[in-house]
Structure formats: structure tokens, C-alpha cells
Amino acid sequence: MTGSATSKRFLQIAPALAIIGFFMLAPLGLMAYVSILEKGLNGGVVWDLHTSEAYVNFIFERDLDDSLILNTDYLQIFARSFGLSLLTAALALAIGFPTALYMSMQPEGRRNLLIFLVTIPFWTNLLVRNYAWILLLRNGGLVENLLHWLGIAADQPLGLLYTPYAVSIGLTYSYLPFMVLPIYASLEKLDSRLIEAAFDLGADRRRALLRVILPLAAPGIAAGCVLVFVPALGAYVTPELLGGGKSMMIGNLIQSQFGAARNWPFGAALAFALLTIVLLAMMVYLIRFRRAPAGGH
Amino acid sequence: MGDRVGTPAIEARSLSKVFGAGADAVRALDDVSLTIRQNEFFTLLGPSGCGKTTLLRLIGGFEQPSQGDVFLEGQQLTGLPPFKRPINTVFQSYALFPHLTVGQNIAFGLEMLGRPKEKRTARVEQMLALVKLQGYANRKPAQLSGGQQQRVALARALASQPKVLLLDEPLSALDLKLRKEMQIELKRLQTETGITFVFVTHDQEEALTMSDRIAVMDSGKILQIGSPTEIYEHPQRRFVADFIGETNFLEGRITEANGAAVAQLACGHNLTLNGPGQKGSGGGQRVTLAVRPERAEIVPPQGEGLPATVGAVVYMGTDTTYHLTLADGTPFTVRSQNHEGARLDLASGAAVKIRIAPAAIQRLAD
Structure with missing residues (x-):
């Protein structure tokens, strides 16, 4: 290849490179750098003192005599975040898959209307939507009254709000469209004649679902789970509002480090730990669901 | 082609199918009655939109008739879903499961019937031999040519030994040479398995070369039923004479x-x-x-x-x-x-x- 062709190519992709470099690599690099700096006394960082203290702090506590003691507080917050995010993804899948299946079986005109309806919550601010859930879940709120009226729960305040479950309900609600839409996309592509073929060969509805529909919708299901799990892991607003500070998640921890705790390096280190975990999860997804090249073995 | 004693394989009694309602209603099938004999290669022939595919789908159970009944060996099928009918279909697009191998595709029907694994494996080998695709069990459908996919679709539909095999224009996607080969192949499979074939096509030559009997359809009605010679030599209606040859x-x-x-x-x-x-x-x-x-x-x-x-x-x-x-x-x-x-x-x-x-x-x- 000639030099001019190479530079021409480079010029063609230069805008994309500039955007990636300026908006992604530079902030990431800055944060990586902050995470190995000494924290300033009143927030901020001391720019010329380098230390790995922030990463040590994640797992160990420094005792008075400078010896390291295992501290699982932060690990527990990570574990809780993972648990809540997994629960959220599972709930979103349990609600999202039947929804997407129903949508994909509607006539074309109605399908478009339903997609439109699924995206409507995005029009309202996330904060407002979470406040709405406070009203619904609080003692004497709509959800509690409904459960009392149905006779499912005993006639007393249930204390639904400010629990990990409230956080999970709020997260599920917030990220449900990210589950519905990719699954719907994979189900819509599914050839209805394959389902007919399954019926024809003696599969009842349940087995047609398990043996044909689910496997063929698997890429959409995996994409939906990643799209719900990853942002749920870093969620900040919902655990703050619906968890009432009692169910701290990684997002809240990072926020508090940059805010009240005035420990920027530790906040940056936590963000990097989260990023690493998310990247690992994405790699697992890519390896598991990588499409085989057409006609390959 | 003598009359076979015994109950007919398929009997349709004054079948009608109306799609839609009110002013938009389309009568796809209009009071059709016919009898398909055991072990017969029966062809529904007609132009597109004549109701032949609708009739096939009514027999397969994919649609329910607006009026009339379908009988399989004397037993009423009306109301039974497709998975409860011992009738299998070869679809126009083959509809092979892309996530399963050729072997798993062929074994699918047997698995649904609850056959044990050893029997399924043996049967898959047998079916692969029947359609001359030995050694292809572990391939994915996407790795096969159109003609090979066609054979897998046939093997899959025949594996669970249905009473009747429905074929919905299965050769229309193949090129001319392959189509001629498959015509002979289909006839051979029908003779070897002894299964009643109900074949839908708009290709009169295909119908004439393979069928024991042909029903010529137009506008939701059967115009004439007869052997290829009867249909060609003695058409009773202008449409039949014009459509065939x-x-x-x-x-x-x-x-x-x-x-x-x-x-x-x-x-x-x-x-x-x-x-x-x-x-x-x-x-x-x-x-x-x-x-x-x-x-x-x-x-x-x-x-x-x-x-x-x-x-x-x-x-x-x-x-x-x-x-x-x-x-x-x-x-x-x-x-x-x-x-x-x-x-x-x-x-x-x-x-x-x-x-x-x-x-x-x-x-x-x-």
C-alpha cells in the first residue's frame, strides 16, 4: 500500500478516532491517573505524589501501626450490587421475554404501536420516575393498598420502601425496555414457519418454546441481560432514592468518594474495579454468543 | 391404479375456509370435498391463490376450517392442533431448525414422540441413508446446499413415520435440473415408505410426472380429480384444459x-x-x-x-x-x-x- 493511500484512509477515520480519543480514552486515562495519586486534604488530588494506596484500600484497612487488616466492607457493597443487578436482570427477563413474545406475535401495525409504548417511559426524567415509585411503594401507598385489598399481605404497614427489594423493583422498571427491545428484535426475525414446523413434528406449545423459540432468541436474551445488568451495576439514582441509603450500591459508593469522603483516588479506583468487572462480563458474553462465521465449522 | 380396499387416508367433507370478515372476507376454499386413498401420491394443482395451500394447511391443522370436516383414516381431525395429528409437512422454505444439526433436525419429531435415544440415532442413520446424505448428521443446515436442505426436510418429516406427508411446493426453490432429480427421488421415497403423499404445486409438468391422481383447483374449488392421463386427455372444464398443457x-x-x-x-x-x-x-x-x-x-x-x-x-x-x-x-x-x-x-x-x-x-x- 502506498503512503498516500494510508494517510487518506487515516484521514477518513480521523473524526471517529478523534471522538473516541477525546470522549473515551482521555477521560479514562485521566481517571486511571487520578486513581494512583495521593488524595488531597480537601478533595482533589496531589498531582505529583504517586501511590497504590487507593487499590490497597479496596480490600485492606490500614491499622494504626501501618499493618494491613482485611476489610470486606467494600467487597460486600460490590457483592450486594452484583446480587441486586442479577436479581434485576432476572426480573426484567421474566417480565420482558413474555412481553416481547406477545409483541412479536401481533399484526404489524399493532407491533409498531407497542414498541412506541415500550419507549414512552424514556420521555420522562429518571429522577421523576423514581420519585413516582417512592409514592407507590411507601407505607400506605398504592402497592401496599393493592396487596391489602387482594388479601395477599397482612393488614399492616409492610415497609416496602427503603429495602433492597424496592431498589430491585425500581431498577427492573427503569431498565425493562433494554430487555424487551433486543429480545423483541430477535423474536421478530424468527421465521414463524419454524414454530409451525415444531408443532408439525409433534411439539406442543411448551416444547416449541423451549426447543425452538428460546434457543433462537438466545442472542437477544443475552444482549438484553447485558444491557440491564451492566447499567444496573453502576446505578446511582435508584438505590439512592428507593434504597434510602441503606442499600448502598457501587454507584453510590463512588459518588460518596468523590463527594462527602473527598477521596478522589479511591473513587477512581472503585470506578476502575467496576469497569474491569463489566469488561470481563462482556468478554464472557462475546465468547459465549459469538456468531459462527457463515458456512464455517 | 386399482381401487384400494379400506378407509381413505384423507377425506375432506364440504370444507370451506373464509379469511377475514365482512366486506374484506376472502373465501379461500369453497365447499371442497375429496377423498385421498391410502398410499397414494395425490397432487393439488392450481394457480397461486386457488386455495391449494389453504386445503393443505387445513389437513395439517395449521388452519381450522370455517365449515366442514377433515378425516384421517376415518377419524375426525377437526379441532386437533398440528402436534396431535400423525401428519407431517415438508414446507416450501424447508423450515429447518438453524440451531440444530442435520441429525438433531431429523430426530426432532422422534424426540417429541418420546422415542429413546438409541432408537432415534438408528432412525436418523436410516433416514440419512434413505435421502442419500450419509455422513451429514453433524452439519448445520446453513452448511448445506438447497437440494441437500430439501432432502433433510424430507428425512425430518418422514422420520416419525407419519400416516400422511404433506408437501407444500417443496421443489419450487430448486433449479430445473435439481427439480427433475427430486421429482424422481420423491416418487421413489413415496414408493419405498408406502406413506400417502399430498403434494401441492402450480407446476403442471411436476403434477403429471409424479402423481397417481391430480385435483385441479381454481378459485377455492376443485374442478376435476383424475389420473394424469384423464386430466390431460379428458379435461372436463375449459380451465383444466387451458391450465394443463x-x-x-x-x-x-x-x-x-x-x-x-x-x-x-x-x-x-x-x-x-x-x-x-x-x-x-x-x-x-x-x-x-x-x-x-x-x-x-x-x-x-x-x-x-x-x-x-x-x-x-x-x-x-x-x-x-x-x-x-x-x-x-x-x-x-x-x-x-x-x-x-x-x-x-x-x-x-x-x-x-x-x-x-x-x-x-x-x-x-x-
Whole structure:
């Protein structure tokens, strides 16, 4: 290849490179750098003192005599975040898959209307939507009254709000469209004649679902789970509002480090730990669901 | 092709299917009754939109009839979902499961029937041998050619030994050479397995070469049921004569001369007919006659027959097609085999006569 062709190519992709470099690599690099700096006394960082203290702090506590003691507080917050995010993804899948299946079986005109309806919550601010859930879940709120009226729960305040479950309900609600839409996309592509073929060969509805529909919708299901799990892991607003500070998640921890705790390096280190975990999860997804090249073995 | 004793494989009794409602309602199938015998290769033939696929889907259970019933070996099928019918289908698009291997595709029906694993494996091998795809069990459908996918679809549908196999235009996606091969292959499979085949096609040649019997359909109705020879040689309706092969139509009125039925044609000449029941049909009744191009013969102008003028002459190697015009302008096509090489004497504009033997003339009902 000639030099001019190479530079021409480079010029063609230069805008994309500039955007990636300026908006992604530079902030990431800055944060990586902050995470190995000494924290300033009143927030901020001391720019010329380098230390790995922030990463040590994640797992160990420094005792008075400078010896390291295992501290699982932060690990527990990570574990809780993972648990809540997994629960959220599972709930979103349990609600999202039947929804997407129903949508994909509607006539074309109605399908478009339903997609439109699924995206409507995005029009309202996330904060407002979470406040709405406070009203619904609080003692004497709509959800509690409904459960009392149905006779499912005993006639007393249930204390639904400010629990990990409230956080999970709020997260599920917030990220449900990210589950519905990719699954719907994979189900819509599914050839209805394959389902007919399954019926024809003696599969009842349940087995047609398990043996044909689910496997063929698997890429959409995996994409939906990643799209719900990853942002749920870093969620900040919902655990703050619906968890009432009692169910701290990684997002809240990072926020508090940059805010009240005035420990920027530790906040940056936590963000990097989260990023690493998310990247690992994405790699697992890519390896598991990588499409085989057409006609390959 | 003698009558088989026993209950028919499939019996449809006054089946109707209406899609939609009100002013938009489409009557896809209109009061259709038919009987398909055991071990028969039965073809539903007609143009697209004639209702043949709807009839097939009613038999398969993918649609429920608006009126009428379907019986399988005397048992009523109406209301049963497809997975409860011992009837399998080869779909037009094959509909192979892309996430399963060829072997898993073929074993799918057996698995749904709860057959143990060893039996399934043995049966898959047997089916692969039957469709000549040994060694392909572990491939994915996407790695196969169209013809191979077709064979897998057949093997999958036949594996659980259905009572009836439905085939919905399965050859339409194949190229001509492969289609010819598969026609022979299908006939062989039907003979070897002894399963009743119900085949849907719009290709008249396909229907003629493979079928034991053919039902010709149009506008949701069955116009004629018969063996390929009956359908081709003795079409009863103008549509059937026109749809299958090439046909010349002659309009005229029936009279009687010397005790024989004679048609007074629009061109002013008479044509002697034969066949029973024609004498008593009264005088002056309008009639349409059908004559196949290969059953008519061109003779010199001094001979016996209908006077005509030669138009275009199309030489096609094995035979030649002559486009003629009768005295009143009615077009008439004659095809003759080139036994003794091309006939050069029949140039455009030449006056000739067309000789049609009474046995070559088919009276149509409409």
C-alpha cells in the first residue's frame, strides 16, 4: 500500500478516532491517573505524589501501626450490587421475554404501536420516575393498598420502601425496555414457519418454546441481560432514592468518594474495579454468543 | 391404479375456509370435498391463490376450517392442533431448525414422540441413508446446499413415520435440473415408505410426472380429480384444459348428421365427434371443444379437414409448432414431431387443412 493511500484512509477515520480519543480514552486515562495519586486534604488530588494506596484500600484497612487488616466492607457493597443487578436482570427477563413474545406475535401495525409504548417511559426524567415509585411503594401507598385489598399481605404497614427489594423493583422498571427491545428484535426475525414446523413434528406449545423459540432468541436474551445488568451495576439514582441509603450500591459508593469522603483516588479506583468487572462480563458474553462465521465449522 | 380396499387416508367433507370478515372476507376454499386413498401420491394443482395451500394447511391443522370436516383414516381431525395429528409437512422454505444439526433436525419429531435415544440415532442413520446424505448428521443446515436442505426436510418429516406427508411446493426453490432429480427421488421415497403423499404445486409438468391422481383447483374449488392421463386427455372444464398443457378451443353448436354427433363450428365447417351420450344432447346446443396441438394433423388443402392458413412456424428441434388461423380468425396450433426432418413446404401464408380425429376432440362442460 502506498503512503498516500494510508494517510487518506487515516484521514477518513480521523473524526471517529478523534471522538473516541477525546470522549473515551482521555477521560479514562485521566481517571486511571487520578486513581494512583495521593488524595488531597480537601478533595482533589496531589498531582505529583504517586501511590497504590487507593487499590490497597479496596480490600485492606490500614491499622494504626501501618499493618494491613482485611476489610470486606467494600467487597460486600460490590457483592450486594452484583446480587441486586442479577436479581434485576432476572426480573426484567421474566417480565420482558413474555412481553416481547406477545409483541412479536401481533399484526404489524399493532407491533409498531407497542414498541412506541415500550419507549414512552424514556420521555420522562429518571429522577421523576423514581420519585413516582417512592409514592407507590411507601407505607400506605398504592402497592401496599393493592396487596391489602387482594388479601395477599397482612393488614399492616409492610415497609416496602427503603429495602433492597424496592431498589430491585425500581431498577427492573427503569431498565425493562433494554430487555424487551433486543429480545423483541430477535423474536421478530424468527421465521414463524419454524414454530409451525415444531408443532408439525409433534411439539406442543411448551416444547416449541423451549426447543425452538428460546434457543433462537438466545442472542437477544443475552444482549438484553447485558444491557440491564451492566447499567444496573453502576446505578446511582435508584438505590439512592428507593434504597434510602441503606442499600448502598457501587454507584453510590463512588459518588460518596468523590463527594462527602473527598477521596478522589479511591473513587477512581472503585470506578476502575467496576469497569474491569463489566469488561470481563462482556468478554464472557462475546465468547459465549459469538456468531459462527457463515458456512464455517 | 386399482381401487384400494379400506378407509381413505384423507377425506375432506364440504370444507370451506373464509379469511377475514365482512366486506374484506376472502373465501379461500369453497365447499371442497375429496377423498385421498391410502398410499397414494395425490397432487393439488392450481394457480397461486386457488386455495391449494389453504386445503393443505387445513389437513395439517395449521388452519381450522370455517365449515366442514377433515378425516384421517376415518377419524375426525377437526379441532386437533398440528402436534396431535400423525401428519407431517415438508414446507416450501424447508423450515429447518438453524440451531440444530442435520441429525438433531431429523430426530426432532422422534424426540417429541418420546422415542429413546438409541432408537432415534438408528432412525436418523436410516433416514440419512434413505435421502442419500450419509455422513451429514453433524452439519448445520446453513452448511448445506438447497437440494441437500430439501432432502433433510424430507428425512425430518418422514422420520416419525407419519400416516400422511404433506408437501407444500417443496421443489419450487430448486433449479430445473435439481427439480427433475427430486421429482424422481420423491416418487421413489413415496414408493419405498408406502406413506400417502399430498403434494401441492402450480407446476403442471411436476403434477403429471409424479402423481397417481391430480385435483385441479381454481378459485377455492376443485374442478376435476383424475389420473394424469384423464386430466390431460379428458379435461372436463375449459380451465383444466387451458391450465394443463396447450389446448385449442373451438366454439360451435351440436347437431346430428347420419346418426353421429357433429359440431357446427363458428368457422362454418363441421367436425364429427364421437363418444357416448352425444347423440341425445339435442340440436343447437352451444359447445366448447378442446383439441391438443399434438393430436391434430396438417394435411394438404385438397384433403379432408378444416381449412386454415399457416401463420408462424416455430421449429423446436424434436418437433415443430405451426400457428394457424381458421376461416373465421380462430387461432389453432398444431405440433408435429419431426420424424423425417423439418417440413419445409409449410411456409407462412400457405393454405392447408387441419385433420382432427373424433377421438382427439374433448367436449368441455363450460
